Amino acid sequence: MNWPKRTSVVASPFDLGGAAASQHQRARGEIDLVAIARDGITAPHRLYRSGCLHVRLPRPEQQGWLPMVLMNSSGGIAAGDRLDVAVAAESGARVTIAAQAAERFYRAGPVRTPSHLRNRIRVADGAALEWLPQETILFDDASLDRTLDIDLAGNAWFLGVETLVFGRKAMGETVRRLMLRDRIRLRQDGVLKLHDAVRMDGDAEAMLTRRAVGGQANALSTLILAAPEAESMVTPLREIFAERGTEAGVSFWNGFLLARILGPTSEMLRGDVIAALSLLRAGRELPRVWRC
DSSP states (O other): OOOOOOOOOOOOTTOSSSTTGGGSOOOEEEEEEEEEEETTEEEEEEEEEEETEEEEOOOOSSTTOEEEEEEETTSSBOTTOEEEEEEEEOTTOEEEEEESSOEEEOBOOTTOOOEEEEEEEEEOTTOEEEEEOOOEEEOTTEEEEEEEEEEEOTTOEEEEEEEEEESOGGGTOOOOSEEEEEEEEEEETTEEEEEEEEEEEEOHHHHHTSTTTTTTOSEEEEEEEESTTTGGGHHHHHHHHHHHTOEEEEEEETTEEEEEEEESSHHHHHHHHHHHHHHHTTTOOOOGGGGO
16 A cells, blocks of 8 residues: 655645735645554654644653644634645554644635645554544634545554534634535545535534534534444444433444534533543543643
8 A cells, every 4th residue: 555656736825816815825734654663663654744734743652652743833724725634554553643732714705715634544454543633613704625535454443533613602603604625535445435525605503503414513523433343332332422411323334433423512522522532442541632
């Protein structure tokens, strides 16, 4: 399993196709990391970064796992920004990817050019990878196009979560205007097993009040576990959600577990997600950035 050859495109950061857009500089960032295992220790084999994206490799808290923390020095994501993250775990490697903090997506303004995020994960046979970013906070008038591509070998282990927050309720924020394209694609041995797409245009506050959309939820999480034990985790996970009174659904098919979790506030949803991750990670502590 090999990445396609990475190519770099050099363009003016002011080139957004319009006189109004040319007044604003746009952020660009890229990370490309490959992790390998040697004598039971996971370490970076190749690391490339550019622009506003940075990566930190803190001291491992769990034996055999390489912690990786993503950082965006731009202070938030605005219309026209482009970020690209690619992480590969080779055979035997164990990698935990987290983000320093919740990522914020600000208003797009009159240009309405979406920000573009491409996250690519590759997990080789016998490797394990955890994709554990913190919340994605969407502000009113945000415009976002994001894709998470997960490429697994047949015997790979993967756990991932993505959380969307539609304005911070504690701050009195509402999202009346939103353009969102959010896709998660999971392939195993090259076969597409999951294509989960969220598309929202217009008044997100009104759409989320619909029972079939959000049931008045303010935040939602999607959780994926692709592992030999995934099917056996369905009932325990449902029981945890039932005990907490969480609005959630848990399914298993195509060899992986999928859960959708709704929360009236991001704080309540975060507690539900942490409880779920504690179960699926066999009680291992979450990355330190989650506990700050």
